[in-house]
Amino acid sequence: MSGRTGHLDALTGIRGLAAWLVVLYHIRLSLTALLPGEVIVALAKGYLAVDLFFMLSGFVIWYNYADRLRAGGGAETRLFLWRRFARVWPLHAAILAAFIAFVALLLATGRPAPGYPLGELPLHLLLMQNWGLTDALTWNHPAWSISTEFAAYLLFPLLVLLRWDRLPVPGLLLLAAVLLTALHLLFSLTGHRNLGDAIPQLGLWRCLAGFALGNVLCLLWQRWRGRSGLALVAGAAALLITGLGLALALPETAFVSAACFTGLLALALGQGKIVQVCGSRALTYLGEISYSTYLSHFLLWIVWKLAFVDATFQLGWASLAGFLATVLAASILLYHGVEKPAQRWLNARPPRWAMRPAAVPAE
Numbered sequence: 001m002s003g004r005t006g007h008l009d010a011l012t013g014i015r016g017l018a019a020w021l022v023v024l025y026h027i028r029l030s031l032t033a034l035l036p037g038e039v040i041v042a043l044a045k046g047y048l049a050v051d052l053f054f055m056l057s058g059f060v061i062w063y064n065y066a067d068r069l070r071a072g073g074g075a076e077t078r079l080f081l082w083r084r085f086a087r088v089w090p091l092h093a094a095i096l097a098a099f100i101a102f103v104a105l106l107l108a109t110g111r112p113a114p115g116y117p118l119g120e121l122p123l124h125l126l127l128m129q130n131w132g133l134t135d136a137l138t139w140n141h142p143a144w145s146i147s148t149e150f151a152a153y154l155l156f157p158l159l160v161l162l163r164w165d166r167l168p169v170p171g172l173l174l175l176a177a178v179l180l181t182a183l184h185l186l187f188s189l190t191g192h193r194n195l196g197d198a199i200p201q202l203g204l205w206r207c208l209a210g211f212a213l214g215n216v217l218c219l220l221w222q223r224w225r226g227r228s229g230l231a232l233v234a235g236a237a238a239l240l241i242t243g244l245g246l247a248l249a250l251p252e253t254a255f256v257s258a259a260c261f262t263g264l265l266a267l268a269l270g271q272g273k274i275v276q277v278c279g280s281r282a283l284t285y286l287g288e289i290s291y292s293t294y295l296s297h298f299l300l301w302i303v304w305k306l307a308f309v310d311a312t313f314q315l316g317w318a319s320l321a322g323f324l325a326t327v328l329a330a331s332i333l334l335y336h337g338v339e340k341p342a343q344r345w346l347n348a349r350p351p352r353w354a355m356r357p358a359a360v361p362a363e
Contacts, residue, residue: 009279009287010267015056016286017278018049019293022142023327025049026301033314047196048252050145051260053294054207057149058214059221059264061156066215069160075356077157082354083347084153088146088291089127090342091334095295096124099139102299115139130203137199142298144199148207155208159215169223176216176261183209184253193251213261221268231270238263292334297327 024031025046032040068076099116106113115138123129130137130144131151137144167175186205192198195206224230238259245255267275277283286293304323309315315323 008268009284010270010275011056011059011264011278012287013278013280013283014052014264014267014287016283016288016290016293018052019290020286021046021049022294023297023301023324026298027315027320027323030305030309030313030315031320033312034317034320048256048260051195051206051210051257052264053145054149054152054210055214055217055260055264057152058211058216059218059268060214061153061211062215062218063222065156066160066165069157072356078354079350079356080157081153082350084150086343086346088150090346091292091295091339092127092140092143092146093125094334094338094342095140095143095299096121098299102303130200132201132204134200140295140298142294144203145207146295148204149211151204152208152211156211159212164215165219167219169220172216172219172223176213176220179209179213179216180258180261183257184251187253188251193253195252195256210257213257214264217261217265217268220265224269227269231266231272234262234269235266238266289331289335292339293327293331296330296334300327300330 021043024043028040028043028046031043035043065080069080072079100121103113103116117138120129120134120138123131123133124139124143124147127147127150129139130147164172164175183206187193187195187197187202190198190202192202199206241255241259241262244250245252245259267278301323304319304326305313308319308322
């Protein structure tokens with residue numbers, strides 16, 4: 001993420017780590033022969049990395065676009081929506097096309113292909129598959145969050161109009177508390193304790209709350225950056241919230257999002273060793289290619305299991321290393337060969353409705 005005050009590499013790096021936690025989450029049940037049970041239990045919480053994504057996205061989008069939308073009005077809003085479409089849709093469409101080819105191959109060879117309903121493909125193409133219109137995750141499961149993220153982009157101009165930037169710090173903290181409480185109550189009232197529950201029904205609200213919390217996070221960072229000691233306070237708050245939540249066996253929805261919020265605030269404000277490690281060149285690059293990692297690994301895992309995993313569904317160390325290397329190589333190739341070129345191509349060719357008035361050619 002670049003901006004007027006420099007590059008917040010630590011946040012980019014943590015996004016890369018989060019993407020790999022999702023990868024390990026999806027393959028964890030094939031690692032029980034290699035790893036202790038406690039590690040498998042920890043990996044089973046890898047879906048919480050998605051909540052980090054939502055907050056990071058809200059932070060970045062507010063930082064890069066709030067002032068532009070406020071100053072540019074409708075014209076800038078239309079261009080913003082086109083740019084976000086150019087950012088997320090091309091790679092999503094490419095991976096979805098690969099899934100379609102894979103399913104066609106399965107059917108052509110007489111194999112069953114459950115979980116790939118053709119009737120839902122239009123929803124996936126329109127990035128609407130997790131807007132509460134279906135009952136289960138289908139096709140590329142991780143793309144559910146891209147669907148809800150796109151909904152957040154559509155709503156973001158309205159959030160800018162609310163002028164949260166005019167709130168004093170106590171008001172911003174109260175707003176964060178309201179969002180966290182509302183998210184917990186939504187899950188609690190529907191009988192759910194974990195943020196990963198009922199994704200087709202609750203995933204959209206989980207995303208919108210996380211995205212809005214990211215907006216607030218950015219505003220707090222803008223007020224507090226450069227003030228010594230606040231990173232330590234935020235970090236201590238994150239540890240305290242996590243410790244209390246675990247010690248009291250609270251529902252995940254009651255403390256995890258709050259811990260993410262305060263932890264990311266500490267990372268954004270900090271300058272210590274943890275920040276330096278997260279902002280290292282290697283982790284920053286993993287963060288840059290993390291969208292490709294996130295969208296591609298699920299299909300790669302399905303194919304890897306068919307090709308290289310026996311009936312026990314357990315990986316050996318060599319097979320695990322091979323799969324992780326394949327995901328990394330695919331992420332690099334997709335990032336440089338599909339994701340960024342397609343984004344640049346679409347950004348250079350906005351439709352007329354997305355052009356600024358001065359850029360629209362005269363009739």
